[in-house]
Amino acid sequence: MKFTASCAELSDLKADSLILPTGSELSNSAKVVNKLTLNSIDSAIENGEFKGKSGQVLALNLPQSPFKRVILLGTDGLSNQRQIKKAVMTACQALNKTNAKTVLWVGGLLTDNIEAEASIVAQSSNASLYNYKKHNAKKSPNLESLTFWNAEQSAIQSADTGLKFGAAVGEGMNVAKQLGNLPANICTPSYLAEQAIKIAKTKLDKASITTEILDRADMQKLKMDSLLSVAEGSDEPPKLIVINYQGTDANTKPVVLVGKAVTFDSGGISLKPGRGMDEMKYDMCGGASVLGVMNALAQLQLPINVVGIIPATENMPNGRATKPGDVVTSMSGQTIEILNTDAEGRLILCDSLTYAAKFEPDTVIDIATLTGAVISALGKVASGVLSNDQQLANDLIESGTQSADPVWQLPLWEEYDELLKSNFADMANIGGPQAGTITAGCFLARYTKDYKWAHLDVAGTAWVSGGNKGATGRPVPLLMEYLRQKAK
Ligand code: BES
Ligand code: MN
Ligand code: ZN
Numbered sequence: 001m002k003f004t005a006s007c008a009e010l011s012d013l014k015a016d017s018l019i020l021p022t023g024s025e026l027s028n029s030a031k032v033v034n035k036l037t038l039n040s041i042d043s044a045i046e047n048g049e050f051k052g053k054s055g056q057v058l059a060l061n062l063p064q065s066p067f068k069r070v071i072l073l074g075t076d077g078l079s080n081q082r083q084i085k086k087a088v089m090t091a092c093q094a095l096n097k098t099n100a101k102t103v104l105w106v107g108g109l110l111t112d113n114i115e116a117e118a119s120i121v122a123q124s125s126n127a128s129l130y131n132y133k134k135h136n137a138k139k140s141p142n143l144e145s146l147t148f149w150n151a152e153q154s155a156i157q158s159a160d161t162g163l164k165f166g167a168a169v170g171e172g173m174n175v176a177k178q179l180g181n182l183p184a185n186i187c188t189p190s191y192l193a194e195q196a197i198k199i200a201k202t203k204l205d206k207a208s209i210t211t212e213i214l215d216r217a218d219m220q221k222l223k224m225d226s227l228l229s230v231a232e233g234s235d236e237p238p239k240l241i242v243i244n245y246q247g248t249d250a251n252t253k254p255v256v257l258v259g260k261a262v263t264f265d266s267g268g269i270s271l272k273p274g275r276g277m278d279e280m281k282y283d284m285c286g287g288a289s290v291l292g293v294m295n296a297l298a299q300l301q302l303p304i305n306v307v308g309i310i311p312a313t314e315n316m317p318n319g320r321a322t323k324p325g326d327v328v329t330s331m332s333g334q335t336i337e338i339l340n341t342d343a344e345g346r347l348i349l350c351d352s353l354t355y356a357a358k359f360e361p362d363t364v365i366d367i368a369t370l371t372g373a374v375i376s377a378l379g380k381v382a383s384g385v386l387s388n389d390q391q392l393a394n395d396l397i398e399s400g401t402q403s404a405d406p407v408w409q410l411p412l413w414e415e416y417d418e419l420l421k422s423n424f425a426d427m428a429n430i431g432g433p434q435a436g437t438i439t440a441g442c443f444l445a446r447y448t449k450d451y452k453w454a455h456l457d458v459a460g461t462a463w464v465s466g467g468n469k470g471a472t473g474r475p476v477p478l479l480m481e482y483l484r485q486k487a488k
Pocket of ligand 1: 340344345369371372373430431436459460
């Protein structure tokens with residue numbers, strides 16, 4: 001989809017649909033649209049059809065006006081980025097129900113920050129075009145172009161920057177959603193590795209991307225026995241996918257993103273109950289979000305260095321599978337008593353986090369669908385963030401607010417860490433029934449002492465269940481906002 005910013009006279013612009021964010025009081029630009037459309041907005045408000053309340057969407061069919069369809073989007077009461085994004089998403093969905101190919105978005109009416117508004121509009125338009133089947137069939141949806149209009153010439157550059165950024169984030173989300181939604185018999189560790197290689201083939205002029213795929217033998221040489229213990233019970237070969245985006249000079253230390261990619265989590269010998277087990281195909285959404293970010297970085301060529309590390313494996317129960325009570329030695333040398341084979345995410349992450357040190361990182365962020373407990377704590381609204389550096393946690397919280405992809409912090413206190421005590425190894429891989437998200441974080445913290453690190457638990461936010469079951473593309477918006485700020 002094509003995005004352009006324009007400050008031409010509204011009466012000179014043509015589009016199949018026009019989107020007008022407005023409350024019950026009309027702004028100057030709303031008054032212009034009202035005039036051009038034979039007072040249709042005034043009438044909709046007078047006859048009570050349109051109240052202007054936040055999130056209300058009303059489509060007016062106006063065959064005799066220059067805009068055949070005007071979609072009114074209520075703005076009264078919109079007060080934060082999350083509400084704005086939700087409203088924009090509603091408008092985009094309404095738009096997709098029509099067969100409009102070209103859209104005109106009357107900009108500057110949702111927030112004073114034109115760049116942020118343009119970014120949300122482009123992100124949501126692209127993200128709302130995602131459709132699992134269409135995506136597979138590569139059939140293009142109806143919507144072809146969106147013009148983001150603003151009266152001020154001076155706003156056009158900001159609008160343009162916002163559109164480019166948002167469009168790339170939206171596409172990155174769609175990459176993550178598609179990989180998440182693919183079933184585990186297609187989206188295997190090898191498939192993920194191929195996708196990484198495909199993204200790295202993007203032709204770039206200001207940056208470069210390379211991939212390296214480590215297989216079982218490579219991991220054995222590196223003594224990644226914790227990671228390999230998870231792959232042991234599966235016939236699918238594990239892969240450690242390393243994707244290196246270089247957007248600035250080589251001696252700038254990279255941000256390393258480590259994404260959990262368990263392409264199917266059966267629980268292993270600590271087998272999960274059958275109900276809802278299909279959703280464990282989503283246990284690779286952390287890794288998928290890293291690929292989504294890489295896709296977006298390639299599109300934007302941001303001046304920053306980012307390394308993606310994706311440990312990819314199945315967690316299955318065959319005759320060779322790890323058994324509860326088994327002890328393994330991680331790459332760091334620390335030993336782990338595996339009391340529950342279903343706490344496998346931390347076992348693949350710890351070796352990946354040890355490996356991350358090799359890139360002399362500025363910052364390491366891991367992204368993982370790590371614990372059911374984070375859903376009890378934060379529901380499906382915020383992802384959990386745990387960090388050994390308060391400034392980093394603050395930056396991520398701020399990026400989450402700005403991108404309407406929120407995170408909320410949980411503590412990494414030593415009282416929680418003590419719950420990992422084992423009689424037979426340096427630590428157990430579970431901390432008992434309480435504070436499951438925090439003890440998982442404390443486990444990872446034992447492998448990240450040499451650099452600034454944050455852990456994002458996205459088990460509640462990476463996909464939705466029920467009638468609308470599907471991956472969300474989160475936390476691609478959060479990570480991209482963080483990297484955008486970092487690249488400044
Ligand atoms: N992938 C799951 C976490 C998960 C569970 C995500 C449900 C989304 C929904 C993870 O590997 C896991 O099984 N975690 C266990 C840890 C426990 C055994 C300490 C959990 O959360 O139950
Ligand atoms: Mn598990
Ligand atoms: Zn898992």
